[in-house]
Amino acid sequence: MTATIEPEVGRARPRKEDARLVTGRTRWTDNLTVPGLLHLAFLRSPVAHAKITSIDVEAARRAPGVVAVFTGRDIADAQGSLPCAWPVTADQVAPAAPSLAVDQVNFAGEAVAVVVARGKAEAHDALEAIDVDYDELPVVLDLRAAIAEDADVVHPDLGTNRSAHWVFDSAEAGTGGDVEQAIAEAEVLIERTYRQQRLIPAFMEPRSVLVDPTGEQTTVWSATQIPHILRLMLALTTGVPEHKLRVIAPDVGGGFGGKLQVTPEEVVALVVATRLGKPVKWTESRSESLLSAHHGRDQLQRLTLAARRDGTVTGLKVDLLADMGAYLRLVTPGVPILGAFMFNAIYKFPAYRFACTNVFTTKTPTDAYRGAGRPEATFAIERLMDELAAELGRDPIELREQNWIKHDEFPFTTVCGLEYDSGNYEAATARAKELFGYDELRAEQRERRDRGDSVQLGIGTSTFTEMCGLAPSRVLGSLSYGAGGWEHAAIRMLPSGKVEVVTGSSAHGQGHETAWSQIVADQLGVPFEDVEVLHGDTQSSPKGLDTYGSRSLTVGAMAVLKAGEKVIRKARRVAAHMMECAEDDLEFTGGRFTVRGTERSTGITEVALAVFAAHDLPDGVEPSLDSAATFDPDNFSFPHGTHLCAVEVDTETGFVKIRKYVCVDDVGVVVNPVIVEGQVHGGLAQGIAQALYEEAVHDESGTLTTGTFADYLLPSAVDLPHFDTDRTETPSTTNQLGVKGVGEAGTIASTPAVVNAVVDAVRHFGVDDIQMPCTPMRVWTAINGGPTDAGGPGGEAGGGLGSIDSTGGAL
């Protein structure tokens, strides 16, 4: 390896983990087994809100193959209360959150009993023998109704459905002006209410957990994003000492925040395995996942934007109702708060106020879903900017440019007090317009409109930024979050010259193994193939805060880089000793220490072997190059981008077809373009899906009617357009790698781009909003002067399995 070889960072390497992940010939939790394994099946409440008056499990206990049956009462002491790590306010109210309901169920799908059986089928068969009597209570479904004076309450002991009220006011914080004054003095006010529909993360691999209590440590395998946090939280929740627990996240098939959770099933599996002294496994079905794994989004946003007639924005007021669902899960209350700092986005608002009321309903709890608070914020502001442009008769991109932070104004402290380190919105936007053919498409739009074509063209813009790299620990502390935001890594130099990288980041499809290998190969000058990345096991990677919030590269890989620096520092001392020179005389490039001005050199792998032998080390040097580092970022990073979407709306049917989608993202320095491209594509698919397809719908009794993929519509490749992607590269100045994070960008940016395009296509019919998802019926109804939220909550799911009758039809 020499310095002339192409650097690894920036190289479009196929991912080393793909072969085993794509073929499935790998260690998914459900693939694993241990001797004497028992299987769990959960009985779930069919009703949304009820007192449990009795549970009779005697028949189930006698069923073939059944080892035990437990109700919430049976394990009430051991199961504790599921943790919430983010009390957003000092006076936040929260109910106890038993993993198995004890006296009352508060959402349809809540677990009420668990069967332990020798076989999975036997466990499921026995569920039918359990008899539960429910005394139904009034359901609480609507956010506004839930906070009304005489509202039925989800948790009678709390006496209210309001969990917390969180406020940020720039005047009070001293970071900006008074928004009420801005509104009073505004020449133009845009007032809107937007609904962020409830979504379901719908990761590919269902959740699965296997607990083996037969060793000295109890081992928990789980399809989780957060093995380290899970270990701590299981210990705190169940009282099993932390050092007696080992948590392993083997290969995990996606999460999108949906596996950023300490689940009832994980707790119950641990409690049951401990009580029986036998290993147990649970793997959910898809419908169980859609019903009971946490949901995302679900906000009602009341928004007021103040501006001058010349288009300059002067204030933004945000008033949110956020649906917690029935309980506060791990970071439930913090999700809308994460959005608080992003409503002002890339614009120079002088005054800003954000208030959020967190509300309980009798629905599945919500929590993090890709973007977590930031997509909601970005949607709101990017929709408002298009509305302001329409109100003023301005081009929406030009209006944005008038208000955004110019590239020579960075670093820029926003009205929220965040310091944006770098960015170039002009460059990304110019490139996007060029790729898009913006002027030509605007001309076609005018032509179709003039002609009265039945197919109308609409163009939507989204110029987004997000805060990535969660997070500086001091910031998390100021937000009352229950942990820090650092990440840990270690590098082990093996005697044969190979390298093990230990990371606290926990990949579940992101490609850390490839990206970390590229970074370390460059840093240590070793071949890519000689680097192995170890993660996801609290035994091999003992410290970490795991993977979410686009933090892995900006925080996790930075810890790797810091560990690598220590390795080189240690090796330098040994190399100087080996070559009998001063440390300062050595330069390290391409994996070799060279004595300046000479041909004499030695490779870091030779140093590693010498250290292993330890026959001749400098005095006081311990025989190890291995090093660890814990990195706590000073600031977030702020990727940005310009997304442009053109849609064709069939005005006769309301059907929306995406004609062209262009995005130019600036995610800073790119380690692997293939991985970035994959993240952008997947993110776009999910963001477009929120705009057009996905919606978790409950009927008036609180039953989820979109409980299968026949009813909860995920788009496939044929439903999505070709994505024209490109990048600008403005390195982040908050970390040494210059990276910004890309995991959530596509999801955050694309939703408003699509809805802006749909509204733009039909604005001349008098339409200024269409509720998401913009279904054909909603679009057609809006065009024809009807309500823009047609077919909203309460509508029955159509077609699909939802329409199959209980006899299963005639087949």
Next chain:
Amino acid sequence: MIPAAFDYTAPSTVEDAVRALAESGEDAKVIAGGQSLIPVLRMRLAAPTTLVDIGRVPELRGIRDDGDELVIGATTTHYEVQRDPLVRVHAPLLRAATDTVADPQVRHRGTFGGALVHADPAGDLLAPTLALDAELVLHGPAGRRTVAAADFFTDYFTTALRQDELLVAVRIPKHTGWGAHYEKFSRVAQAWSIVAVAVAVRVEGGVIAEARVALTNMSAVPVRADAVERALVGSPATAESIKAAAAHAAEGTSPTADGDADVAYRQHLARVLTSRAVTAAVGA
């Protein structure tokens, strides 16, 4: 999701299959490709005591030419229907509709007969079967009987097939040289139809000589758009006359309302899609 326990038998002849059904009583179910039944079993929406698997009965599978008709065996897969040269020439409407069914995996497992017997009003093969005046051949303990498609579908997921009978084949009159089109409207490609329209037309000298129009998901059963057919026959194959005829498409329909479409929107779609389907069929 794991189905409740059931007995399983896999006969190799129609007679054995019918006997197995008779012996298994009320709670037996026939399984072919399983694309509708298996999800229902896994969700325990149904718990039959016995499954009679007809996937190993050779005589039920395949497509043959029988004079004025095509005979399609009940367990012929959607994929086989799509690829069959006889279907392409003599029943292009059926092929067009089959192209829109679900995805390639489902089309390789799912069967034509299974889809008809399942009788989901949103299923895509019922309307073409009705439009083409097909007849369904049913085999029971007393032998065979033939039921017209118009009499076969009786309600949501319900047909004239008796518990002890097996659908063995579908006889489809040849529509050689007819224009055909299946206009499907769904939110995503793999979803069920919100509404769809099946059209076969024969044009002579610029005039529509014969027309068959049937609607998917506009009632509990597939419905023939009789008024549209009457208006089309004898009309010039022009946009104006087609649109005028299509205005009758929702007459006599009683669609369901759900989150994707209320009744008025479905009826509106029926008119728009009928106009488009006939236009495409005429041009084909």
